Amino acid sequence: xxxxxxxxxxxxxxxxxxxxxxxxxxxxxxxxxxxxxxxxxxxxxxxxxxxxxxxxxxxxxxxxxxxxxxxxxxxxxxxxxxxxxxxxxxxxxxxxxxxxxxxxxxxxxxxxxxxxxxxxxxxxxxxxxxxxxxxxxxxxxxxxxxxxxxxxxxxxxxxxxxxxxxxxxxxxxxxxxxxxxxxxxxxxxxxxxxxxxxxxxxxxxxxxxxxxxxxxxxxxxxxxxxxxxxxxxxxxxxxxxxxxxxxxxxxxxxxxxxxxxxxxxxxxxxxxxxxxxxxxxxxxxxxxxxxxxxxxxxxxxxxxxxxxxxxxxxxxxxxxxxxxxxxxxxxxxxxxxxxxxxxxxxxxxxxxxxxxxxxxxxxxxxxxxxxxxxxxxxxxxxxxxxxxxxxxxxxxxxxxxxxxxxxxxxxxxxxxxxxxxxxxxxxxxxxxxxxxxxxxxxxxxxxxxxxxxxxxxxxxxxxxxxxxxxxxxxxxxxxxxxxxxxxxxxxxxxxxxxxxxxxxxxxxxxxxxxxxxxxxxxxxxxxxxxxxxxxxxxxxxxxxxxxxxxxxxxxxxxxxxxxxxxxxxxxxxxxxxxxxxxxxxxxxxxxxxxxxxxxxxxxxxxxxxxxxxxxxxxxxxxx
Numbered sequence: 253x254x255x256x257x258x259x260x261x262x263x264x265x266x267x268x269x270x271x272x273x274x275x276x277x278x279x280x281x282x283x284x285x286x287x288x289x290x291x292x293x294x295x296x297x298x299x300x301x302x303x304x305x306x307x308x309x310x311x312x313x314x315x316x317x318x319x320x321x322x323x324x325x326x327x328x329x330x331x332x333x334x335x336x337x338x339x340x341x342x343x344x345x346x347x348x349x350x351x352x353x354x355x356x357x358x359x360x361x362x363x364x365x366x367x368x369x370x371x372x373x374x375x376x377x378x379x380x381x382x383x384x385x386x387x388x389x390x391x392x393x394x395x396x397x398x399x400x401x402x403x404x405x406x407x408x409x410x411x412x413x414x415x416x417x418x419x420x421x422x423x424x425x426x427x428x429x430x431x432x433x434x435x436x437x438x439x440x441x442x443x444x445x446x447x448x449x450x451x452x453x454x455x456x457x458x459x460x461x462x463x464x465x466x467x468x469x470x471x472x473x474x475x476x477x478x479x480x481x482x483x484x485x486x487x488x489x490x491x492x493x494x495x496x497x498x499x500x501x502x503x504x505x506x507x508x509x510x511x512x513x514x515x516x517x518x519x520x521x522x523x524x525x526x527x528x529x530x531x532x533x534x535x536x537x538x539x540x541x542x543x544x545x546x547x548x549x550x551x552x553x554x555x556x557x558x559x560x561x562x563x564x565x566x567x568x569x570x571x572x573x574x575x576x577x578x579x580x581x582x583x584x585x586x587x588x589x590x591x592x593x594x595x596x597x598x599x600x601x602x603x604x605x606x607x608x609x610x611x612x613x614x615x616x617x618x619x620x621x622x623x624x625x626x627x628x629x630x631x632x633x634x635x636x637x638x639x640x641x642x643x644x645x646x647x648x649x650x651x652x653x654x655x656x657x658x659x660x661x662x663x664x665x666x667x668x669x670x671x672x673x674x675x676x677x678x679x680x681x682x683x684x685x686x687x688x689x690x691x692x693x694x695x696x697x698x699x700x701x702x703x704x705x706x707x708x709x710x711x712x713x714x715x716x717x718x719x720x721x722x723x724x725x726x727x728x729x730x731x732x733x734x735x736x737x738x739x740x741x742x743x744x745x746x747x748x749x750x751x752x753x754x755x756x757x758x759x760x761x762x763x764x765x766x767x768x769x770x771x772x773x774x775x776x777x778x779x780x781x782x783x784x785x786x787x788x789x790x791x792x793x794x795x796x797x798x799x800x801x802x803x804x805x806x807x808x809x810x811x812x813x814x815x816x817x818x819x820x821x822x823x824x825x826x827x828x829x830x831x832x833x834x835x836x837x838x839x840x841x842x843x844x845x846x847x848x849x850x851x852x853x854x855x856x857x858x859x860x861x862x863x864x865x866x867x868x869x870x871x872x873x874x875x
Contacts, residue, residue: 319434319464319739321746322676328427328669330371336665343372343663345670348387348394350405351653351735352378353525353594360723360730365687369673370666376733388414395661396670398736399654402459403802404810406654407449415456416657416664424455427668431458431675438462438650445801457657459650460736462675464743466648469794471742471754472787474540474641477615477631479607480773482508488776492637494541494575497608501584504607511605519579519607521586523597524825529817530562530569531824533589533610534576538568540610543640543793547867548860549820554642554795557868559861562820563844570840576828577836590825602714604629612783621712625767632773633783635790643787646740647797653736675738677747683732684741684753685710687722698749701760710755756782798870803863815850819843 334340358366358374366372377383377394384405387393393414399406409415418424418439424432432439438458447453461470482504483489491497501519511517522533529549538544544551550561551568562569579585586592586600594614600606601618609615609631616631624630635641657667673679678688681700685692691706702710709716713728723730741754751758762781765771780786805813823843830836851857 319677319744319746320430322430322678323747325430325676327369327673327676328665330369333370333372333663333666333669337663340371342367343370343666345372345374345396345663345666346377346394347374347396347398347734348377348379348383348658349396349398349734349736350379350384350400351398352376352733353735354378354733358733360725361686361718361727362683362730362732364721364723364730365682366670370670372666372670388412392660393658395658395663396667396734397656397658398734399656401802402445402652402654404805406656407451407804409656410446410451410456411449414659416659416661416667418455418457418657418668420664423664423668427665428672431672435462435650435675437648441649441799442654444799449804457655460653460655460738461644461647461740462650462738462743463646463648463740463797464746466646466797468742469643469645470740471756471784472641472643472792473612474536474610474643475612475615475633475783475787476540476635476639476641477609477612477619478634479504479508479604479619479629480632480634481629481769482607483634484769484772491634494636494638497636498575498578498582501579501607502582505584508604508607511600511603513603513605515600515603515605517605517607518586519584520576520589520609521592521597521600521606522576522589523592523594524590525594527821530820531573531828534572534824534828535562535569536610537572537575539642541572541636541639541641542568543642544568545642545795548863549816549856550860552864552867554793554871557864557871559864561857561860563840563847573824573827573840574836577830580828581831585828587829590829598714616783617713621715622708625769628767628769630767630769630773632770633786635787640791640793641787642793642795644795645797646742649797649799652801655736655738671738674732677745677753680737680739680753681745681747683737685755686718686727690719690722694748695760699760700745700748700751700755700758702755702758707761754784756784796871796874798867798874800867800870803859803866805859809855809859812851813856816847816856819846819850 333343337343354376355378356376357363358376363374366374379400388408393409397409397415399409416423418428435458439455442458443453443455446456478500483500485507486500486503489496489500489503491500504519505517508517520533524531526532530546535546535551538551539546543554544560545554546552547559550559550564552559560567560569564570576585586597586606588596597614598618601609601614602621604619604624606615612633619629619631655671657664657671661667674683681692682688685702685706686709690703691709692700692702695701705716709727713731714726716727718724718727718730739753742752745751745753755761765774774780777786778789780789820843823839823846827836827839827843830839
C-alpha cells in the first residue's frame with residue numbers, strides 16, 4: 253500500500269470496534285487513502301461484540317497547522333531554577349524510563365549540556381521485572397517517567413494519582429510553551445485517553461514521534477540490511493523468496509566464515525533485552541518480511557484488520573520462528589543470542605560478525621564506518637521480491653511511548669522545561685545529532701548541516717569521541733539514554749528552510765559519493781540515492797496512524813497474561829535453538845499445550861482479537 257495522504261486524525265481514545273468484519277477491502281499497493289472534506293468534524297459511533305463500552309470518536313479533518321519556529325520562545329535558565337528551588341547545588345533529576353538500556357548517572361555530552369543549561373544531573377533507571385511495581389509501592393515513580401506504552405502500567409499510574417497534571421499551576425504554559433503551542437493534538441489525545449480510563453480529562457503528557465503533518469509515512473527502519481560487499485562478491489544472486497534469502501546467508505558464510513576479530517560469523521545475532529509478549533526479533537521479522545504489526549500475543553494485518561495469534565499453525569509468528577531455527581540448524585544464528593545484551597550484539601555487528609539485520613540501526617548504522625566504507629565494505633538494504641516491509645503512518649497525535657512527570661517530583665517545573673526543550677527544533681536536533689554549532693548548524697540558506705564532528709558521529713556513533721568539554725567519551729555513550737523521542741524524525745523542522753529533522757534527506761549531505769561500495773549499491777538499485785528512496789520502491793505496507801491505545805486488563809487477566817507471556821517467550825527461544833525439525837515441532841506443540849493449560853478459557857486470545865477490532869475500526873475512518 254502506498255499511502256500518499258492521510259488528512260484525517262482521530263482524537264478520542266475510544267473503545268470502538270466494527271459492527272461487521274473490520275477493514276472492508278484490503279488496500280492495494282498504489283492506492284490512495286480516502287481524503288476527508290476539509291474543515292469537517294464528525295462523530296461516529298460503532299459497537300462490537302466483546303467491546304467493553306461504546307464511545308464516540310471525534311474525527312478532525314482538514315489542514316493541520318505547521319509547527320512554529322523556536323524564535324520568540326524564551327527558555328528558563330539555570331539561575332532561574334536556582335532561585336526557584338533555593339539552591340546553587342546541582343539539581344538531581346531521576347528519570348525512570350521503560351525504554352532505557354542504561355542504568356546510573358548520565359555522563360557524556362548530553363549530561364554536560366544539561367549541566368550548562370539547567371545545572372541538573374540526571375540518573376536513569378531502566379525497567380526490569382518488578383521495577384514498576386516497586387516504584388508504585390514507594391509512592392514515587394521518578395521525576396520524569398517515560399512509559400513504553402499506554403497499557404496497564406501507564407493506566408495504573410494515571411488512575412492512582414502517580415502522574416503530575418501538566419496544567420496544575422500553569423506549568424505547561426510557563427515551562428512548556430513550545431509543547432503547548434505546537435503539539436495540541438498530542439496533548440488532547442492524552443487528555444482523552446486519561447478521561448476514557450477514569451483519570452479525568454487531564455493532561456499527563458504526550459506520546460512519542462509526533463508528526464508535523466498527517467501526510468505520508470515515517471522513515472523506514474525495517475530495512476533488511478545485508479552485507480552488500482559479500483552480496484557483490486557472490487555475483488548479486490536474485491533473491492525472490494525467504495528460501496532465497498536463506499541460501500544467500502549460507503553462501504555468504506562460505507566466503508566469510510570469520511569476522512575482523514577472528515570470531516565465527518552468523519547471518520543474525522539477536523538479543524533478548526527487548527522481548528515482550530513474544531521474542532522481539534522473531535515478531536519483528538514478521539513485521540519486516542510480511543508487514544504485520546505486533547499486537548498482544550500475535551500479529552495484526554494492517555490492511556484488513558485480521559489478527560493472527562502467535563500459536564496459529566503456519567501463522568506469521570511460527571513461520572518466523574521456523575526460519576530462525578532453519579538458520580540455527582545451518583550454523584547461521586549466533587548461539588549467544590539468548591543471553592547477550594544489545595550492546596554485545598552491537599560489537600559483533602561493528603566487527604562484521606553478521607550478514608543481516610532487520611533494523612537499520614542494528615545493521616548499517618553500526619557497520620558502515622568510515623574505515624569499512626573506504627575498504628569497500630558496507631551493509632545496505634536488499635528486500636526480497638515477495639517481502640512487504642512495514643512502515644508507520646505519521647501521527648499528529650503522537651505514539652504510545654509517553655513523556656510524563658511524576659506527581660511527587662520536587663522539580664516539576666524543571667522536568668517540564670527539559671521535556672519542552674527536547675520538543676523545540678534546537679532541542680530535537682541536539683537530541684539526534686549533538687550540541688548545536690559543535691555537531692550541526694544552519695547555513696546562510698537555512699539548510700541543516702552537520703559539522704565534521706557531527707558527520708563523524710552520524711556515521712559512527714560508537715567510534716566518534718566527543719571533545720573533553722563535552723564529556724570526552726563516545727558520542728553514543730553520551731546520548732540521552734532515556735531512549736524516547738518527541739517529534740518524528742521525518743517531521744518538518746520549522747527552524748530550517750523546510751527540511752525535516754532526518755539528516756538522511758538534507759540537501760547539504762546530498763552529494764556524489766566517495767565510496768565505490770555505495771555507488772555500486774546505487775547503480776544496482778536504479779540510482780536510488782539512499783535507503784529511504786530505495787525502500788519507497790518496495791512493496792511496503794503502512795500502519796495507519798490513529799488514536800488507538802491498548803485497553804486495560806483486569807488483575808485476573810494480568811495474572812494469566814504473565815504466565816502465557818513467559819511460556820511463549822521461553823518456548824520460542826527453545827524452538828529457535830532446536831537441533832532438528834522434529835524437536836522444533838515438539839517444542840511448539842508443548843508451548844501450545846502449556847498456553848492452553850494456563851488459559852483454558854482463551855481469555856488472552858479473546859482480549860487480543862477484541863483489540864484488533866477496536867484498532868481496525870479507528871483505521872477504517874482514515875483509510
